[in-house]
Amino acid sequence: MFKHVQKKAASDSDFRSKLLSDPAGTLAAEGISVPEGMEVKLVEMEPNTLHLRVPPAGAEISEDDLAQAAGGEFDCSVTFF
Secondary structure: OOHHHHHHHHHOHHHHHHHHHOHHHHHHHOOOOOOOOOOOOOOOOOOOOOOOOOOOOOOOOOHHHHHHHHOOOOOOOOOOO
16 A cells, blocks of 8 residues: 555655655545544655564454554565665
């Protein structure tokens, strides 16, 4: 769902600036609605940096949900657009 946004942000500096300054509004303009009360955080990828997402403290998450949230298995290779 977000792949086209990532590609556009990599190739269009104006779009990237808008996305960084107003993530929810920019996503909405791309047809991606952000639920009410949901905060959008962007993390700019950096060379030689691995970002990991972890569930909230005390969250009860099934193994299936955890695999979905983490994107399943990966080989630590990074693709830049």
